[in-house]
Amino acid sequence: MATARFKRAQRWYHGADATAVHGMYLDIEDGVFMVLVGPSGCGKSTTLRMLAGLEKVNEGDIFIGDRQITHIAPKDRDIAIGIILPVRESAVAALTSFPVNGRK
Numbered sequence: 546m547a548t549a550r551f552k553r554a555q556r557w558y559h560g561a562d563a564t565a566v567h568g569m570y571l572d573i574e575d576g577v578f579m580v581l582v583g584p585s586g587c588g589k590s591t592t593l594r595m596l597a598g599l600e601k602v603n604e605g606d607i608f609i610g611d612r613q614i615t616h617i618a619p620k621d622r623d624i625a626i627g628i629i630l631p632v633r634e635s636a637v638a639a640l641t642s643f644p645v646n647g648r649k
Contacts, residue, residue, distance in 0.1 A: 547575055547609055547611075548574050548609075548610060549571075549572075549596060549607070549608070549609055550571070550573075550608040550609075551569040551572075551592075551595075551596075552570060552606045552607075552608070553568050553570060553605035553606070554568075554592075554602050554604070554606065554607055555567055555568055555603050555605050556588075556591050556595055556600055556601065556603055565588050566591050566592055567588075568605065569588075571592075595607060596624070596626060597619055597622070598614070598617065598618060598619035598622050602616075
C-alpha cells in the first residue's frame, strides 16, 4: 500500500446542523497502523468511508500515493479497510448470532 492523504476533505449532509468531517488534513504513511479514536458522531467512520469511496467527498481531495481517488468508484480504488466495533457491541453480536449450545 502507498501513503493515504486527505487534503481539506469535507463531508456534510444536506439539512444537518454540523459538518460530518470538516477540512481533514491527514497523511497515513505506508506501513503505518492507524487508529481513529473519538466520541460518537465525530466523523471517524465517515472518514474511513470517504477513503473507501462509500461516502461522497463534498470538498477537498483524497490520494492513495500520487493517485487522486476522490471521485473514483470504490471497486476501482484497490484498497481494503477494516472497521472494528467496540468490544461490548462485538460481544453482543457474537452471542446473539451463535447460541451457547451451538444450535439455532
